[in-house]
Amino acid sequence: MYIKDKYQKTSDANVFVKADGTEISRDKLVEVLNELLQNRVDENLGPHDEAYIVDLDTLVGTGYFEARKKAYASAESQLEMQYDDLIDSTTTWKDHVASIKSKFPKGD
Known part of the structure; x- marks a missing residue:
C-alpha cells in the first residue's frame, strides 16, 4: 500500500x-x-x-469514516454473513457493505 x-x-x-x-x-x-x-x-x-x-x-x-464505522455490523457478524453467503450462494455481506457505502459516500 x-x-x-x-x-x-x-x-x-x-x-x-x-x-x-x-x-x-x-x-x-x-x-x-x-x-x-x-x-x-x-x-x-x-x-x-x-x-x-x-x-x-x-x-x-472526513465524516464518512465515523458514519460508516457506526453503521457496519460487528466484525463477527460480517464474518458470519460471509460464511453464510458461501454456504447459501447469497450476497448478504456484499449487500450490507454496498448499502453503507451508498448511504455514506466518499466526498469528491
Missing part, C-alpha cells in the same frame, strides 16, 4: 505527526488504514494500481 503522506510516531504513542506538524490520533490513523485496506479488497486493487495511491490528508477528518 502506498500513502503519499507519511506520518511519524511521536513520544506520545497515541499521536502521529507529519513533517509539516499536522497531527493525527492513532485511532484515526488506524481507522483510515482499515478503510483503505477494505477498499483494496472491495476493488481488487494492488499496491501499484494508480487508483490505490492515496493522499491521506484528503481522507483524514
